[in-house]
Amino acid sequence: MIEFRNVTKVLSGRPVLNDLSFTIQKGETFCIVGASGAGKSVTLKHMVRLMTPDDGHILIGGDEISSAEGKELGRIRNRFGYLFQSAALLAWLSVAENVALPLREKHRLSEGEIQRRVHETLEMVELENDGTKLPSEISGGMRKRAGLARAIVENPEIVLYDEPTSGLDPVTSRTIDRLIGQLRAELGVTSVVVTHDLHSALAIGSRIAMLDQGRVSELAAPDAFIKSSSKEVQRFLASQYITQDAPWERDAK
Amino acid sequence: MVTREPEYFPPPNSTVAHLGRHVLFFCRAVGQGTLLLWYAIRASRYVLTKRTRDEVVMQMFAYGIKSLGVITVVGLFTGMILALQTGMALSQFNQEVNIGTAVMVSMLREMGPFMTGLILAACVGSAIAAQLGTMVVSEEIAALEIMSIDPVRFLVLPRLVAMSVMTPLLAFYTCIIGVIGGGIVGATQLGVSWEAYIDNATRFAMVKDLYVGVFKAYLFGLIITTVACHAGFATTQGAVGVGFATRKAVLVSFLLVLVSGYFVTRLFYA
Numbered sequence: 001m002i003e004f005r006n007v008t009k010v011l012s013g014r015p016v017l018n019d020l021s022f023t024i025q026k027g028e029t030f031c032i033v034g035a036s037g038a039g040k041s042v043t044l045k046h047m048v049r050l051m052t053p054d055d056g057h058i059l060i061g062g063d064e065i066s067s068a069e070g071k072e073l074g075r076i077r078n079r080f081g082y083l084f085q086s087a088a089l090l091a092w093l094s095v096a097e098n099v100a101l102p103l104r105e106k107h108r109l110s111e112g113e114i115q116r117r118v119h120e121t122l123e124m125v126e127l128e129n130d131g132t133k134l135p136s137e138i139s140g141g142m143r144k145r146a147g148l149a150r151a152i153v154e155n156p157e158i159v160l161y162d163e164p165t166s167g168l169d170p171v172t173s174r175t176i177d178r179l180i181g182q183l184r185a186e187l188g189v190t191s192v193v194v195t196h197d198l199h200s201a202l203a204i205g206s207r208i209a210m211l212d213q214g215r216v217s218e219l220a221a222p223d224a225f226i227k228s229s230s231k232e233v234q235r236f237l238a239s240q241y242i243t244q245d246a247p248w249e250r251d252a253k
Numbered sequence: 254m255v256t257r258e259p260e261y262f263p264p265p266n267s268t269v270a271h272l273g274r275h276v277l278f279f280c281r282a283v284g285q286g287t288l289l290l291w292y293a294i295r296a297s298r299y300v301l302t303k304r305t306r307d308e309v310v311m312q313m314f315a316y317g318i319k320s321l322g323v324i325t326v327v328g329l330f331t332g333m334i335l336a337l338q339t340g341m342a343l344s345q346f347n348q349e350v351n352i353g354t355a356v357m358v359s360m361l362r363e364m365g366p367f368m369t370g371l372i373l374a375a376c377v378g379s380a381i382a383a384q385l386g387t388m389v390v391s392e393e394i395a396a397l398e399i400m401s402i403d404p405v406r407f408l409v410l411p412r413l414v415a416m417s418v419m420t421p422l423l424a425f426y427t428c429i430i431g432v433i434g435g436g437i438v439g440a441t442q443l444g445v446s447w448e449a450y451i452d453n454a455t456r457f458a459m460v461k462d463l464y465v466g467v468f469k470a471y472l473f474g475l476i477i478t479t480v481a482c483h484a485g486f487a488t489t490q491g492a493v494g495v496g497f498a499t500r501k502a503v504l505v506s507f508l509l510v511l512v513s514g515y516f517v518t519r520l521f522y523a
C-alpha cells in the first residue's frame with residue numbers, strides 16, 4: 001500500500017532520511033518508533049507529500065505520490081487521514097466544525113447527514129459533549145482526539161498518526177489504541193502510527209519499525225521485535241521496562 | 254502549492270553573494286506574490302458559495318468596521334491639516350475660500366486612499382500575516398492541504414474580496430470625514446463659512462477624481478491583502494517567524510501603497 005524506495009532527504013544540510021526503504025501492506029497497522037529527531041514525523045510527511053524526497057520514490061498503492069501534481073496529488077491525498085503531532089485544528093472553528101470541515105468542503109452532503117457523521121465520529125473519540133467548544137478551550141489531549149476525529153471522519157483508506165497517545169492519560173491512550181484496532185478490524189484501514197509508547201506499539205502494531213539515523217534499523221512483528229538482538233531496540237525496550245519474560249498485554253488488539 | 258518545503262542555503266561566503274541572494278529572494282517573492290494573486294483570482298468562481306460569502310461578510314466586519322474608529326480620527330485630522338496648510342498659503346492672496354477645492358480634490362485623489370491604505374496596512378495587513386503565519390507554524394495550512402482544501406480558496410479569496418470591497422468604501426468615507434474636518438478648520442480658523450466652503454468644494458471636484466480615488470483604494474486593498482497573505486504563508490521558524498512575517502507584511506505593503514499611489518496619479522493626470 002505504501003512503499004518507500006531508497007528515499008533520501010536532506011534538511012538544513014543534514015541527511016534526515018538516508019536511503020530509507022520499506023513497504024507497508026494493505027490493512028496493516030505499521031508502527032514507527034525511534035528516538036526524538038530520528039525522522040519519524042519527516043517520514044510521515046513524505047507519505048502525503050508535505051515533503052518531497054531529494055532522491056528515491058514513494059508509492060501509494062501503485063501511484064507515485066513523490067512526483068504527482070495538481071489533481072492527481074489531490075486524488076492520492078484524499079485516500080489519507082492525517083493526525084498531526086500538534087493536532088492542527090483551525091483555531092476559530094469549534095471542535096464539531098473542525099471535524100465537519102472536510103465533509104462540508106469536499107462532499108455534497110445534507111446538513112443532517114453532516115451532523116450525524118460528526119456526532120458519530122466525536123462519539124468514537126469520546127468528545128460528543130465538547131463539540132461546541134473552541135480548540136483553545138479544551139485540553140491538549142482533547143485537541144489530539146478532536147484531530148483524530150477530523151482525520152477519520154471521511155473514512156479514509158489510510159490513516160497516519162503522529163504520536164496519537166503522547167500527552168494523553170493512560171486510560172485515554174488505551175481508548176485510542178482500541179480505536180485504531182477497531183478501524184482496522186471493521187473498515188480494513190491501513191494505519192501508520194508514529195509513537196514513543198512501546199506498550200501501545202506492541203499492543204496494536206502488526207509490525208514495528210525502529211528508525212535510527214534515517215534508516216530502518218529493525219523491522220519485525222511485535223513478538224520478534226522484543227527478541228531483537230539490536231542494541232538500540234533493547235535499550236528502547238529496557239527504557240520502558242519491557243523485558244522478554246514479562247511482555248505486554250495484547251488485549252487491546 | 255502553498256505549503257513550502259523547508260529550505261536551506263549554506264551561509265554566503267562573500268558580501269557580493271550575500272547581496273545577490275537578497276536580490277534573488279526579492280525577485281522570487283515578487284513572483285510568488287503575483288502567482289498567489291493569480292491563484293486567488295482563478296479561484297474567484299467559488300466566491301458565491303455559501304461558506305465564502307459568510308466568510309467575506311465576517312472579514313468585512315473584522316477588517317472594515319473595526320478600523321472605522323481610527324480611520325475617522327485620521328481622516329478628520331488629515332482634512333484639518335490640509336485646510337490649515339493651504340488656508341494659510343491662500344490667505345496671503347485672500348483666497349481662503351478655495352480651501353474647499355483644495356481639500357476635496359486632494360482628499361479624493363490622494364489623501365483619502367493613501368491614509369486608508371496606511372491604516373489598513375497596519376491594522377489589517379499585520380492581522381492577516383500574523384494569523385496565516387500562526388497557521389503555518391501550527392501545521393494548520395498543511396492540514397488543509399492534506400484534506401485537499403485549497404488554502405488560497407479557503408483563506409486568501411475571502412480576505413481579498415472583503416478588502417477590495419472595504420478599502421474603496423473606507424477611502425470614500427475618509428474623504429467625507431476629511432472634507433468635514435477641512436470645513437471645521439475653515440469655519441473656526443480661516444473665517445470661511447460652511448456654505449461657501451461646501452459650494453467651493455463641490456464645484457470644482459470632478460467625477461474623475463472620485464473614480465481615480467476609488468480605483469486607487471481598490472488597488473491598495475489588493476496589494477495589502479496579497480502582500481500579507483504571501484508573508485504569512487512564507488513564515489518559517491515558529492513564533493519568531495510570525496513576528497518577522499508581520500513586520501515584513503506591514504513594511505512592504507506600506508512601501509507599495511506609497512509607490513503605486515504615485516504611479517496611478519501619474520497615469521491619470523500627467
Ligand SMILES: Nc1ncnc2c1ncn2[C@@H]1O[C@H](COP(=O)(O)OP(=O)(O)OP(=O)(O)O)[C@@H](O)[C@H]1O
Pocket residue numbers: 011012016034035036037038039040041042043085259260
Ligand atoms: N522543517 C524542517 N526544517 C529543517 N529541519 C527539519 C525540519 N523538520 C525536521 N527537521 C529535522 O529533521 C530531523 C527529524 O525531525 P522529525 O520531526 O522527523 O523528528 P521526530 O522523529 O518526529 O522526533 P519527535 O519524536 O521529537 O517528534 C530533526 O533533526 C529536525 O532537525
Ligand SMILES: [Mg+2]
Pocket residue numbers: 040041042085162
Ligand atoms: Mg515528530
